[in-house]
Amino acid sequence: MKRLWIAVLLLVLCGLASAEGVYAVRKRVEASMVVTGTIVVAPDGSVQSYELDKPDQLPPEVISLIRKASAGWRFEPVLSDGKPVAARAKMNLRVVAKREEGSEGYTARIAGATFGDGTSDEQVSFKDRHIAPRYxxxxxEARVSGTVYxxxxxxxxxxxxDVxxxxxxxxxxxxxxxxxxWREILADASxxxxxxxxxxxxxxxxxxxxxxxxxxxxxxxxLHQIGKPDTNRYGQWQGYVPGPKEPVPWLSKYPQASDDKGSAADALADNTVHMLGSGLRLVTPLDHS
Structure with a gap:
């Protein structure tokens, strides 16, 4: 993983425009990937099984990290007619690697997740997005890329x-x-x-x-596929500067927002929708490392 992190860091240094020194870049940039799959939770809330999408495209270290973390996960039991039952759900995990200050090493962790409902007819889905965001x-011109949530x-x-x-x-x-x-410019276009x-x-x-x-x-x-998901980069580390989670003024009026149970804003894969107040609810820490 150390060699992998160094390779990622070199890629970031070459690919991101920067007016700052290398030290500042190392402190602020993170490398991450969104890993998708499905999870089955047992009636008692433990993880019965899970399956990662395209495991052959994922670094072995990431697969190992998810295996160790998921062993300790516990969810609120899912009830059917008042009785706990097994439940299957879609899973999105954001794995982050960050350089350790003052060393050549780094730390990798699962920084965020969403566990959506498994049945599509119980979820909100896209109907018409013919008006794409205008880049x-x-x-x-400034070669600025990013993701707006x-x-x-x-x-x-x-x-x-509301949006x-x-x-x-x-x-x-x-x-x-x-x-x-730049965050404001991309947000306005979205x-x-x-x-x-x-x-x-x-x-x-x-x-x-x-x-x-x-x-x-x-x-x-x-800048590779303007306005479209870059599906060829699944399983590859991407360098980015995480933005702050901004308060949404109108959101506090609606109960679904308080029922979201800590789902991460930036743990979603491209071209997806996550309905707040739905899905499995994790009650233990996401990452035990």
């Missing part, structure tokens, strides 16, 4: 009633003011497009009759 010309409130007609940017991660190293400006998107409400399940639904949606801006 800002200034960002293209939106929070959207969807009404009974499947239309977006805000919760977090923006950038593949860019710059001053705090420059990073803030929000403009997202206002026009429509969704399919849940067709069944406990949330089918809700008056509204709140979901997280990632919007990816990259």
């Amino acid at each position: 800002p010309i200034r960002a293209i 939106l929070i959207v409130r969807i009404d009974r007609d499947g239309k977006v009633a 805000s940017a919760e977090q923006v991660n950038l593949a860019l190293v710059a001053s705090a003011s420059e990073l803030r400006r 929000i403009q497009a997202a206002r026009e998107w429509t969704y399919n409400p849940p067709a069944s399940g406990p949330h089918a009759k809700d008056e509204y639904w709140i979901a997280r949606v990632p919007v990816n801006f990259n």
Whole structure:
């Protein structure tokens, strides 16, 4: 893993524009990947089994990290007719590697996760996204890439009633003011497009009759495939500067937000939707390392 981290660091140094020194870059940049799969939780809340997508494309060290961490996970039992039952769900994990200050080593950990419902008809899903986010010309010229994580409130007609940017991660190293400006630029472009998107409400399940639904949606801006997920990079470390999780003013009005149980904003794979207040709820630490 040490050799892998050094290779990642060199890639980041070559690929990210920076006006700062190497030391500052090492302190601020993280390398991460989103690992997807499915998980089965036993009636008592323990992990019965899990399966990772495309394990042949994942570093062995990441597979080992997930195996060790998942052995200690415990979830709130899932009830059916008042009785605990086994439950299957989609799993998204963000694995982060960060350089240890003052050494050649690094630490790797599972920094965030979402465990969504396994049945698609109980979830919000995309219906129409024909209006894609327009990659800002200034960002293209400055070779700025990043991912915007939106929070959207969807009404009974499947239309977006509210939308805000919760977090923006950038593949860019710059001053705090420059990073803030680029986060705002990418967030604005995402929000403009997202206002026009429509969704399919849940067709069944406990949330089918809700008056509204709140979901997280990632919007990816990259210079390889503008506005599209970069599917060829699954299992590869990506260098980025994580943005702060911003408060969403309107979110506190809605109970689903407080029922989210700590799901990570940036643990979502591209082209996915995570409905807040749904899915499995982890009650133990995500990473025991």
